[in-house]
Amino acid sequence: xxxxxxxxxxxxxxxxxxxxxxxxxxxxxxxxxxxxxxxxxxxxxxxxxxxxxxxxxxxxxxxxxxxxxxxxxxxxxxxxxxxxxxxxxxxxxxxxxxxxxxxxxxxxxxxxxxxxxxxxxxxxxxxxxxxxxxxxxxxxxxxxxxxxxxxxxxxxxxxxxxxxxxxxxxxxxxxxxxxxxxxxxxxxxxxxxxxxxxxxxxxxxxxxxxxxxxxxxxxxxxxxxxxxxxxxxxxxxxxxxxxxxxx
Ligand SMILES: [Zn+2]
Numbered sequence: 700x701x702x703x704x705x706x707x708x709x710x711x712x713x714x715x716x717x718x719x720x721x722x723x724x725x726x727x728x729x730x731x732x733x734x735x736x737x738x739x740x741x742x743x744x745x746x747x748x749x750x751x752x753x754x755x756x757x758x759x760x761x762x763x764x765x766x767x768x769x770x771x772x773x774x775x776x777x778x779x780x781x782x783x784x785x786x787x788x789x790x791x792x793x794x795x796x797x798x799x800x801x802x803x804x805x806x807x808x809x810x811x812x813x814x815x816x817x818x819x820x821x822x823x824x825x826x827x828x829x830x831x832x833x834x835x836x837x838x839x840x841x842x843x844x845x846x847x848x849x850x851x852x853x854x855x856x857x858x859x860x861x862x863x864x865x866x867x868x869x870x871x872x873x874x875x876x877x878x879x880x881x882x883x884x885x886x887x888x889x890x891x892x893x894x895x896x897x898x899x900x901x902x903x904x905x906x907x908x909x910x911x912x913x914x915x916x917x918x919x920x921x922x923x924x925x926x927x928x929x930x931x932x933x934x935x936x937x938x939x940x941x942x943x944x945x946x
Contacts, residue, residue, distance in 0.1 A: 700945050701781050702730065703774045704790040705739035712767045716928045717794050717806035726790060726924075729934030730941065737781065739774035739791065746818050747772060747809055750844050752801040759808050768793055768808035775811035775923045776818050779881060782921025783824060786910065786944045788884070788937075789923035796838035796883045796925050805836060811923050812883050813844040820850060825878035825918075830854070831868065833905060834885020834925040835894040841883065852877075861897050864888070868905055872912035880913050880920040882906075882944075886927030886936045893928060899939045906943020920944065 704727075711720045747756060747769060759765045771791040778789035795811035797804050812830060819825045830845065832838035832855045845851045856867035873880070886902070888894035906922075913920035922940065927933045 700734050700941055701737050701785065701787045702734040702790050703737045703739050703777045703781070703787065705770055705774065707767060707770055708790065708792050710767065712764060712793070715806040717792055717926065719928070721930050722933065723790065723792065725930035726934045726937045729938045733938070734788070734941065737777060739770055739777060741766070741769040742772035742776055742814060746776065746814055749817055749821065750800060750813055751798070751809060755801045755803070764793070764808050771795065772809045772811045772814045775815040778921045778923055779815035779819055779879060780824070782879060782881070783819070783919040786946055787921045788941055788944070789921065791924055794885070794925040795923075796832060796834060796841045796885070797836070798840040799843040803840065806926070807840060810840045810844055812881055813841050815923070816845060816851060816879070816881060819879060826850060827877045828852070829873050829877045829880045830883060831871070831880065831909065832883035832885070832925070833868070833888060834883055835887035835892070836885070836926065838883055859896060861901050864896060865901055865904055869908055872908055874912065874915045877916045878918040880909050880918065882909055882920070882922035883925045884922040884937070884940060885925035886933055889927070889929065889932060889936050891929050891932045899936055902936050902939035903943035906940045910944055910946070
């Protein structure tokens, strides 16, 4: 499977857990021999400004995060574009799903997923999109940015029980009429991470269900990294999702 990545994502750009040293390495160590890498390119300012306000973008510049956040957003655009034709994962950071038009929190700066979906839509590459956010935390930024756009369906499953979580995903996934399914792939719902719920094999099940839903729709699918903070298991859970997604 293709994985969009850049060595600059190894840099620890702040002191938050998403920026922690060793986090990207934890994933690379597990997946690098099993995937092919595509180098991430930064998103253009226009692509970022299509969803974020000028004052928010200037704020991100002032705090010195613009370069890495634009690279993550660009990586998401590439993952979504490749995803139209074949499964793809964006191994990117900082994460994005808590970023709204004029504000961001929760280790996020620009909304990578929303920027990617919006770009495909503006370029006429998709008509309808579906976003499955499996991060432990509700993707409020994505909802704020895309929730009122009629072409996107957003789902944030939530449960303290893994069987119920998987059932919610299964029930929500489309069977027709969607051109792209994007997974906001946070791994902090994992049993050995902050959420304490999802088992490793659940990530494979979710990846496989998304693949089958996309096939049923005749559309594409991709995932981008959001949260996930236990470096001991992060790579294995990520690999489990990729195994399910693999064509
Ligand atoms: Zn999270």
